[in-house]
Amino acid sequence: MSCSKDDKELAGPDLSGVDAAVRPQDDLYRHINGTWLKEYQLPPDKVAFSSFDEVSDRVQEQLRAIIEGLEDPKPGSEAQQIRDVYDARMNLDEIEQLGMTPLEDLFGQIDAAPGKPELAKVMAELPLGGLIGMGISIDRKNSDAYIPEVSQSGLGMGEQYYRKPELASKRAAYRTLLESIAKGAGFADPAGMADRVLELETRIAAGHWDNVKARNTDATYNRMSWTEMVALAPQYDWDAWLSGMTERPKNLFDTVVVRQPSYVTHAGNLWGEVDLALWREYLKLTLVRTYARYLPKAVSDANFEYVKVMNGLEKRPDTWKSAVAVVDDNLGEQLGKLYVDKHFPKEAKDQVLAMVDDLKAAYRENFENSGWMSPATRAAAIAKLDKIQAHVGYPDKWQDYSGLTITRGKLIQSLRAVNAFESKRSMERLGTPVDKAEWISNPQTVNAFYAAVFNRITFPAAFLQAPFFDKDAQPAVNFGAGAAVIGHEIGHGFDDQGSKYDGDGNLKDWWTPEDRAAFEARTAKIVAQYDPLVPEGLAPEQHVDGKLTLGENVADLRGLQMSLAAFRIAEKRRGVDNPDYRPLFEAWARNWRNKSTDEYAERLLTSDTHAPAEFRANQVVRNLPEFYAAYGVQEGDKLFLAEDQRVTF
Structure with a gap:
């Protein structure tokens, strides 16, 4: 990624949470985030707070301002739908009266x-x-x-x-x-x-x-x-x-x-x-x-008591947060249209697409030089890579919601109407051509996605902001944060499940048996790496399920490995032959900053396909030679992993 300013004038990685007492060779995650982890106190209405939540909270405030700014909307309009659902959720007295x-x-x-x-x-x-x-x-x-x-x-x-x-x-x-x-x-x-x-x-x-x-x-x-x-x-x-x-x-x-x-x-x-x-x-x-x-409270209070036990939540979130959430969950596209009008960071789109190009170039180079792939599988992998499409920001075409009826003052009746509307629309797809341009996310969603049946990566508008993307950050920072996420999503196309789909999104075996066996030998080593890991503060039996998290772990590893390679490509364009990888690794570790209740952490271990944040930061880098070189990691350091146990693709 080219840059018009000297790197010294650009923002480096966020080091505000660094704990200098922790060596990066022993624990990169706590070296970068240790002070923050010690000092940050979870609000009583949150079960977790991560970099994603940091952005989500910012977006939630923006959505609230948008919704509350919809004064006297036109009857039957999408603005009226949004405001009526929001107001119905806010009116607790009406909810009690309706029983x-x-x-x-x-x-x-x-x-x-x-x-x-x-x-x-x-x-x-x-x-x-x-x-x-x-x-x-x-x-x-x-x-x-x-x-x-x-x-x-x-x-x-x-x-x-x-x-x-x-x-x-x-x-x-x-x-x-x-x-x-x-x-x-x-x-x-x-x-x-x-x-x-x-x-x-x-x-x-x-x-x-x-x-x-x-x-x-x-x-x-x-x-x-x-x-x-x-x-x-x-x-x-x-x-x-x-x-x-x-x-x-x-x-x-x-x-x-x-x-x-x-x-x-x-x-x-x-x-x-x-x-x-x-x-x-x-x-x-x-x-x-x-x-x-x-x-009414007799029911909603009981539900909250259950949530407290399951997740460790101490306080019910403010009603406005619940009201924004119910609009976002049920009228997300209508709300997203208003969001991008006010808050889409248009300058980030070109930056993201440039990163996508560099990541695809890195993947191509990786496949071309992959000694464990046969020529046939290598060619098929490159063909699939070339067909990957990117959706960035928001849809070119919005859905029509004129047939949806929202009833003012009737929250559950309105939510039932949304459910019926979406169910009918889904059923009407049968027998029609697949809409290949359809978005799988709303623009205000703070996340990124890969859809195997579309062979497509998606980066919604709300995701395109710090700490994931920053137009005023050093290239290494954006490659360690945003580009690593792009690489992760592309990596899902080549993880244990996504690799079973071809470039057209069909479940079709394009591997030779020998190459599939070689791939699965690598993924078995990844399972073995993650299975014994126990998040700090939990009991020994609360360990990661290496098989459940395999796809995400492969995508994490591929993503950072390819982000490093893409960074080299971008730096070479700028005339830099020996880039400093440390800011990239620091941004990577900052990406996964996270604090949660023990109850929530335990719950995720049983159901989440992602590894806990500390291992997404630490376990991945243990496999990468650039990490060993950047920090001089040696045998005896806690993040040192014997070479015969390391995995790269």
Whole structure:
């Protein structure tokens, strides 16, 4: 990346949190962030605070100002939709006065169903996942077409919470939640209802695939006819369920992908075995739990007590933050359109695209010089790399929301309308060409993405700001922060799952068996590196799951490895042959600054596909020769890793 100023005039890495007592050779993460980690106190309304949260808080304040500035919006306009949802969430008195009336019509439909076929139809119509979920996805083996995907569903917690003995306290908290919200909703026998529903959910969870198996893109692609799927679970009322899901012609569902076939069989058996009365209780209590945050205090307070136990939260966030969040979650694109008008950092877009070019050049050079890849696999990898597209900022075309009806003063009714609108729009995709330009994120989202079925990386507008990107920062800083994230997202195209897709986004094996084996030998070493890692302050049994986090760990390693290479390319353009990598590594470590409650950290270990922040910073650099050279890392230093254990690609 070229630069018009001398590096001395540009901002270096943020060293405000440095702990000089910690050597970078022993702990780069705490060397850069140690003082901040000691001094920063988590606010009582946060379970974690990271570099991403630092930017998200800034964006949240901007969104609040935008929303509250929408005075007297035109009726039926997107501005009116946004303001009405925000005001309805802010009006706590109105929420109390409405009580449970926003859900009473749904309770009535559940109670009125005379048998299981009718209840299956009602379940599909409800704004919740139900026992079996279905969505419209891009066909992973034909990325030009949409296909229905059927998946496991039906739980209020992750499946591991129902079965692991060490999570008994979390189960007890969930049991308390169910009883409390049943009581708050006015249901008869809340204690008995909670016991029965928890026992049913535990039975549902017994058929769920765990998080590691569920992320396997091969195992979850099971294409079959509707008839074949019905044969997996003949007890389930499939036709009634589909009629509640959509009014689209049934022939559009002649072919489906079943993500977890054994679960479908399990769920069908349960549907046949469990009596109608319990299914009614389960659906009603699931509805209350789904909308608990937006119901009267008797229910919302119980929900917050549960969140406190699960995440270690001490204080409920201010109502305005919840109001911004509910608008962002449900009217995100409409809000994003207003956000980019005011806050899109346009100067960052060219900078990001230049970094993308340098990263792709680095990846190309890496593939061309990869000794472990055969010529055939190498050529296929380069072909895929060349086809990667980048979305930066915001969509060129916005969705039309004129058909969405938001009811002033009726929050849950409006959220139900959003759910129905989006479900209908999703179903209408079936039988139409795939919109390859469709965005997978809102512009105000502080994150970055890779979509395998599009072979595309996405960097929303809100992400393009410090500490990730800064037009006034030294090149090394932007390469250690923003470019490493770009490299990470490109790396997902070549991680343990993304590498199974070709350049057109199709699930297609383009590897020779020998090259795949060589790749998996490397990923096995990465699993072995991460499996024993325990976050500071947690018990020894609270260790990283190397298989669950494998894809993200590969992307982290590839991302930083390629960011270093891209930095060399950019520096060579400027006439610098021996760049100083230390500012790049310092920016990298600053990227992962993070503090969280122990409860939240423990929860993420069971479900998050990312490694904890300290290991994203430290474990990656242990593999890279540039780190050893930059800091003179030697045997005996804590970050030293024996050469035969190191992995690069």
